[in-house]
Structures are given as C-alpha cells and as structure tokens.
Amino acid sequence: MGRRFIYLLMAAPVQVLLLAVIGMPAIYVLWLSLHKTAFGQVPEFVGLANYGFVLSDPYFWRAFVNTFVVVNIVVYVELGLAVLMATLFASGMPFRRLLISIVIAPYAVSEVIAVVIWKYMLEPDVGPVSAILASLGLPELAWTTDRWAAMTMVALLSIWLHLPFSFLILYSARIGLPKDLYESAATDGASAFDRFRYITVPLLMPAILVALMFRYVFAFRLFAEVWLLTGGGPARQTEVLATYLYRHAFRYQEFGVASAIGWLMVLATLLIASGYLRAMYKRMLTGDA
Amino acid sequence: MTINKTWLAGFVGIAALGLAAPALGQDKPDNLTIISHRVHQTVSTGEQGGDITKDWQDANGVGVEWVTLDTGALHERLFRELQLPETNIDIAFLLNTRAVDSVTKLLEPFDEHMAANPVENIDDIFPGLRAAMTFDGTLYGIPFRHASSCFHYNQRILDERGVAPPKTIEEMIEAARQLTFTRDDGTKVYGFLINGEGYANTVDLARAWDGDFITLDYHVATTDEGMMKAVTLLHDFYEEGILPSNWAAIKDEEVNNWMQTGRAAMSLNSCGRNRIFNDPEKSQEAGNIKTVAIPVSEAFKDKFDVAPAKVEFWTMVIPANAKHKDLAWDLVKTMVSPENTLKAALNGNGPVRASTYDSAEMKNQLPYADEEKAVLLVGRVPLPPFDNAAKASDIFVEELQAAVLGMKSPEDAMASVQKRVTPLLPQ
Numbered sequence: 001m002g003r004r005f006i007y008l009l010m011a012a013p014v015q016v017l018l019l020a021v022i023g024m025p026a027i028y029v030l031w032l033s034l035h036k037t038a039f040g041q042v043p044e045f046v047g048l049a050n051y052g053f054v055l056s057d058p059y060f061w062r063a064f065v066n067t068f069v070v071v072n073i074v075v076y077v078e079l080g081l082a083v084l085m086a087t088l089f090a091s092g093m094p095f096r097r098l099l100i101s102i103v104i105a106p107y108a109v110s111e112v113i114a115v116v117i118w119k120y121m122l123e124p125d126v127g128p129v130s131a132i133l134a135s136l137g138l139p140e141l142a143w144t145t146d147r148w149a150a151m152t153m154v155a156l157l158s159i160w161l162h163l164p165f166s167f168l169i170l171y172s173a174r175i176g177l178p179k180d181l182y183e184s185a186a187t188d189g190a191s192a193f194d195r196f197r198y199i200t201v202p203l204l205m206p207a208i209l210v211a212l213m214f215r216y217v218f219a220f221r222l223f224a225e226v227w228l229l230t231g232g233g234p235a236r237q238t239e240v241l242a243t244y245l246y247r248h249a250f251r252y253q254e255f256g257v258a259s260a261i262g263w264l265m266v267l268a269t270l271l272i273a274s275g276y277l278r279a280m281y282k283r284m285l286t287g288d289a
Numbered sequence: 290m291t292i293n294k295t296w297l298a299g300f301v302g303i304a305a306l307g308l309a310a311p312a313l314g315q316d317k318p319d320n321l322t323i324i325s326h327r328v329h330q331t332v333s334t335g336e337q338g339g340d341i342t343k344d345w346q347d348a349n350g351v352g353v354e355w356v357t358l359d360t361g362a363l364h365e366r367l368f369r370e371l372q373l374p375e376t377n378i379d380i381a382f383l384l385n386t387r388a389v390d391s392v393t394k395l396l397e398p399f400d401e402h403m404a405a406n407p408v409e410n411i412d413d414i415f416p417g418l419r420a421a422m423t424f425d426g427t428l429y430g431i432p433f434r435h436a437s438s439c440f441h442y443n444q445r446i447l448d449e450r451g452v453a454p455p456k457t458i459e460e461m462i463e464a465a466r467q468l469t470f471t472r473d474d475g476t477k478v479y480g481f482l483i484n485g486e487g488y489a490n491t492v493d494l495a496r497a498w499d500g501d502f503i504t505l506d507y508h509v510a511t512t513d514e515g516m517m518k519a520v521t522l523l524h525d526f527y528e529e530g531i532l533p534s535n536w537a538a539i540k541d542e543e544v545n546n547w548m549q550t551g552r553a554a555m556s557l558n559s560c561g562r563n564r565i566f567n568d569p570e571k572s573q574e575a576g577n578i579k580t581v582a583i584p585v586s587e588a589f590k591d592k593f594d595v596a597p598a599k600v601e602f603w604t605m606v607i608p609a610n611a612k613h614k615d616l617a618w619d620l621v622k623t624m625v626s627p628e629n630t631l632k633a634a635l636n637g638n639g640p641v642r643a644s645t646y647d648s649a650e651m652k653n654q655l656p657y658a659d660e661e662k663a664v665l666l667v668g669r670v671p672l673p674p675f676d677n678a679a680k681a682s683d684i685f686v687e688e689l690q691a692a693v694l695g696m697k698s699p700e701d702a703m704a705s706v707q708k709r710v711t712p713l714l715p716q
Contacts, residue, residue, distance in 0.1 A: 039369070124533065125476070126476075144536070145537065231486050233687075234690040235691040235694070235696060247683070252679055
C-alpha cells in the first residue's frame with residue numbers, strides 16, 4: 001500500500017500536467033458548448049441547444065460527409081503508398097538516401113506554401129499541370145467549380161504533405177524486421193509477393209495501426225488545405241468540419257456553437273479511433289498477433 | 290496643544306495628498322496606449338508628413354505607446370479588453386464593419402466630449418463615415434482612414450484593342466467583351482476581374498445602378514433592380530468567358546497579380562491599389578493602370594456623377610472602461626485636425642476630410658485624388674453594421690457563387706439571400 005502510494009505520488013506531476021494542459025481546456029470547451037456567448041456577452045446557459053442546432057444544420061452534415069470521404073481517401077491511400085515505399089526502400093534500391101530525402105521533403109514545406117504551389121500548378125490558364133492535361137487532350141481539373149474535383153485536389157495535396165509522416169513510421173518499422181525470416185522464406189521458395197503478404201504485412205501491422213490512428217486523428221482536423229485552397233467554396237460545397245467550426249468561432253463569434261462542433265469532432269474521432277485502439281490493444285498488449 | 294493642532298493639520302494634509310495622488314496620477318499618465326493595425330502607426334508617424342502626435346505629446350508631457358496587431362487579432366484583443374472592469378487601452382482603431390450594437394455599448398459616447406472640446410470643422414469629415422458611427426443619434430467613433438472603391442483599367446490593353454475608356458457602366462460592359470481575347474502566344478486576357486470570394490466588389494458593381502446588398506435602413510435589397518443587374522451581369526460574364534473559370538477561388542491578391550501581369554484588363558478594387566498596380570518593382574504594367582471613379586449607369590446620370598461605391602473605414606474609439614478618457618479624446622481630436630489629416634495623408638493614409646483632397650500636395654502625390662474625392666462624396670459602406678453582418682455576408686457570397694457558376698438562377702439565388710438574411714437583421 002505504501003509503495004503503491006509512492007508510485008502514485010511519483011506519477012502525480014504528469015497527471016497534473018495532463019489535467020492542466022488537456023483536461024481543463026476540454027472541460028472549459030464542454031462548459032462553453034452548453035452556453036450562448038460571444039464577445040461582450042455574458043454566457044447564457046442553453047443546455048443542449050447548441051448541439052441541437054449543429055446536428056440539424058445541413059451545412060454540418062455536408063461538412064461531415066466531405067470530411068469523412070476525404071479523410072478515408074487520404075489515410076488509406078497514404079498508408080498504402082507508405083507501406084509500398086517502405087518495402088521498396090528496405091529492399092535495397094539504389095540512391096536510397098537521396099530518394100528518402102526527396103520523399104520526406106514535403107514535410108518541411110509549410111501548408112500555406114504548399115497550397116500556393118499546388119494552386120499555381122493547377123491554375124487553368126498558366127498552371128503547368130493544366131498545360132500537361134491539355135496537351136494530353138484531357139479536360140482541366142475543375143477544382144474551383146466542382147465539389148468532388150475540389151475534394152480530390154484537397155486529398156492529393158494532403159497526401160503529398162503528410163506521406164512523409166506515415167512513411168517514416170513504417171520505414172523504421174520495416175528495417176527493424178529480422179532478415180533471417182525473409183532468408184528462410186526465400187529458401188523455402190516463397191515469392192516476393194508471398195514474403196510481403198505473409199511476413200511484412202503481419203509484422204508491420206502494429207506500426208500500421210499506430211500510423212493509421214495518428215493520421216486519422218490529424219486528418220480529421222483537416223483545415224489549411226481547404227481554407228486556403230477553396231475557402232469552403234464554391235457555395236460552401238467543399239466545407240469540412242474544421243472550416244465549419246472556424247467559421248462559427250472566428251467569423252460569427254458563436255463560441256458556444258463552435259465548442260459544440262469541437263466536442264462532436266472529438267466524439268466522432270474517438271468513435272472511429274476506438275476500433276483501431278481495440279485492435280492495437282489486442283495486438284500490442286495481449287500479444288494476440 | 291498648538292503643536293498638536295499643527296501636527297494634526299499636517300497629518301490630515303499629507304493624508305489628503307496621499308489619497309489624491311492616484312487621482313492626480315490618473316490625470317497625467319506617462320503614456321497613452323493606442324491599439325491599432327500597424328498601418329495606422331505608419332501613417333501617423335511617417336517621414337513625409339511627420340509624426341502627427343508629436344506636438345501633442347510635447348504640449349501635454351504625455352507619451353504615446355502604440356500596440357499594433359493584425360486586423361483579426363486587434364479586434365479580438367479589443368473586445369476582450371472592453372469586457373474588463375478597467376483597461377489600459379486609451380484609444381483603439383475599429384473597422385467600420387466591427388462597429389455593431391453590442392460593441393458600441395462598451396464604448397465611450399463622444400457627444401459630451403464634442404460639446405466640451407470639439408473636433409475642428411467636423412463637417413469636413415465625409416458625412417457617410419460619421420453617419421456609420423452614429424448609433425441612436427450618438428457618435429461613438431471618429432473616422433481616421435478609409436478605403437474606397439475605384440475602377441482600374443489597363444490603358445495599354447485598351448489602346449491595343451482600340452477601346453476608349455468607359456464613361457458609363459454600359460460602356461464598361463461592352464469594353465469587357467472587347468478586351469477579352471487570347472494573345473498570339475496563347476495567353477488569355479480577361480476583360481474584367483473582381484474578387485470571387487467576397488461580397489464588397491459585387492456591391493460596387495450594383496452601385497452603378499444605385500443597388501445594394503443591405504440598405505442603411507436594414508432592407509435586404511438583393512432582389513431589387515441594381516443588385517439583380519450586377520449578379521446577372523457576373524453570371525453572363527462567366528458564361529461568356531469574360532471572367533476566368535476559376536473565378537470563385539480568386540482572392541484580392543490574385544486580382545492584384547492578374548492586373549500587374551496584364552492578364553486582366555479592368556477591375557473594381559480599392560483606389561489605393563493604383564500604387565501596387567503601378568509599382569515598377571512589382572508590376573509588369575507599371576504606368577499603364579489608370580484609376581477613376583466607378584462609372585454610373587446612363588439611367589442614373591441625373592442622380593450621381595459617379596457610382597456611390599463602397600467606402601470602408603477605420604475609426605478611433607475610446608473604451609468606456611478606459612482610465613484617461615478626457616486626455617484620450619484630446620489626442621483623438623488632435624489626430625483628425627485638418628492639418629494632421631493632411632500630414633497623415635502624405636504618409637500614405639486615406640484621408641477622411643474633403644478639404645485634404647483640395648491641397649496641392651495631395652494632388653501631386655495621388656494622381657487619382659479628384660476621382661477618389663468624387664467617390665467619397667457619394668459613397669457609402671457596403672452594408673450597415675449589425676451583429677450578424679459576417680453571417681449575412683457569407684450567405685451572400687454562397688448564393689452569389691451559386692448564381693455566377695450556374696448552380697442556381699440569379700433570381701433564385703438573390704431571393705434566397707433575401708429570405709435567409711432578413712431574419713438576421715436588427716428588428
């Protein structure tokens with residue numbers, strides 16, 4: 001009992017720190033979400049009215065669908081590419097260091113600059129990508145007028161920006177896998193695909209789950225790519241949850257509504273992440289691989 | 290006994306001085322704090338016109354401390370300060386669109402200050418600007434800087450296509466068609482370009498027919514003739530390729546860039562953009578961009594010489610919870626004197642007094658000074674201040690984009706704006 005108390009005491013500073021920097025703001029936002037307030041207004045308790053407003057707002061549901069679709073495309077395409085590239089790079093390809101530098105370079109580019117670059121590349125009249133599409137007889141990507149073309153561009157941009165994160169996690173996990181397993185499998189006549197299917201994927205799964213969960217959480221907060229590229233337009237067709245929240249918080253100063261949106265985003269993220277958390281728990285803590 | 294009385298009198302005197310000291314200190318602080326955008330400090334303390342606060346500081350023995358922030362952060366900080374029991378901010382700069390009812394309740398009303406220590410020749414300050422800061426008959430802010438819309442055209446492209454500078458909006462529409470073409474090297478030139486993510490320049494266009502988004506008496510005028518003509522015109526321009534296909538994603542920065550590179554021939558934007566368009570270091574079209582007042586429709590020539598375009602402006606306000614309000618008022622009054630308005634204008638400010646435009650120095654500095662003055666005499670704010678102004682403008686932009694891109698008819702889109710915005714207005 002005495003030893004247990006000392007353990008708790010030693011862990012207390014971290015608990016206090018977590019409570020202070022994560023718990024308190026979250027509780028304050030929860031409190032705000034139950035009030036109607038703006039600058040110069042005394043908060044007025046409104047119960048669950050803010051949640052009711054948000055859940056009955058068609059713009060919220062459009063933003064939710066956009067976010068859900070883009071996040072799933074971004075996360076799975078990105079992870080697929082990261083697994084393939086990690087496998088390719090670990091197999092000992094030439095100029096590996098140079099190529100790794102190129103792959104992780106977008107991580108050093110700020111989101112604002114990335115949006116400006118991509119916006120220019122896909123500019124209808126003078127953009128180089130538009131010119132290539134035109135020279136191939138293909139139509140321009142109508143990302144300023146078509147909802148799904150815009151969301152495709154947002155997804156491409158997001159994958160380009162964040163691929164290095166998934167790649168670094170999976171590449172470091174892949175080069176840590178024991179070589180003798182691959183040598184034994186090769187001796188037994190396993191093809192390259194079999195080795196990938198039966199050795200690489202199962203052994204990489206814990207790292208894949210970690211990358212998946214982190215990317216889900218980060219991607220759900222997708223903001224700069226949409227806000228800077230389309231501003232949520234045309235006609236609010238490309239709005240995502242984070243831009244919807246931003247609009248209510250900082251343009252309309254509806255802090256109660258914005259807080260409710262924030263909490264709904266947290267709950268949605270938790271719901272999606274819970275499946276992966278459960279799988280991670282099973283695989284990593286109980287050794288049920 | 291006598292000694293005791295003397296001691297007692299002395300003690301009471303010292304105690305009284307001690308009590309009075311904080312009050313005396315309040316009357317004469319070391320500094321007055323002004324919270325503003327960086328540009329306000331620059332135009333108030335620039336080299337060409339000099340520091341407009343210096344003489345006041347010397348005369349009063351009080352310094353001026355500038356705290357500068359970006360527009361959003363500035364208002365957020367100000368609104369937070371206004372809610373405190375007391376603030377260290379003595380003067381704040383407030384954008385006209387942020388001057389809504391709920392904010393003005395937290396500001397010092399100026400009527401008593403005006404009666405006791407009036408601003409010199411306040412009638413010289415453009416009446417539209419003063420009216421926009423008057424709530425229930427009480428003045429809450431003194432205008433300091435404005436941004437008014439003008440019509441910009443590239444004279445070189447007009448000459449190349451044999452088009453005369455338009456004098457009416459009808460001529461401008463025809464010119465936009467003639468100025469849209471593809472050069473031999475494949476570069477396309479668009480006859481007309483405005484920001485596709487904002488509402489203000491569409492209001493400018495509607496003003497050519499005396500149209501409006503929301504009138505100063507809070508009537509949603511989007512289905513009235515002026516705005517309908519403007520939105521239908523933009524839709525037609527988009528269909529005809531006079532506006533670029535990515536118009537809905539065009540921001541002000543892109544409008545600047547397209548004008549500077551000769552990709553757009555005509556635009557509506559702040560008069561002050563003339564400098565950026567003609568800056569030899571930034572523009573390939575330096576010297577070619579002319580700036581005039583937005584031409585009015587032939588049908589409204591009897592009513593206006595030029596279109597009553599958008600005028601947005603910054604005002605100086607004093608927080609109701611400020612500590613040195615009389616002193617702050619005196620500085621506000623000094624900063625907007627006719628002499629200091631000219632000095633600030635020479636430092637690059639958009640002057641709020643009509644008389645400033647008549648000075649020879651001003652005419653030398655701004656080639657479009659007369660045109661801008663003409664706009665200011667008839668111009669008005671793009672929409673009146675109210676708590677839901679940001680929400681209303683977002684609704685307008687959403688429906689405008691839908692109309693221009695063909696997702697809705699202009700009639701349906703503007704009727705939808707009217708239906709959605711009306712409940713947001715002050716009742």
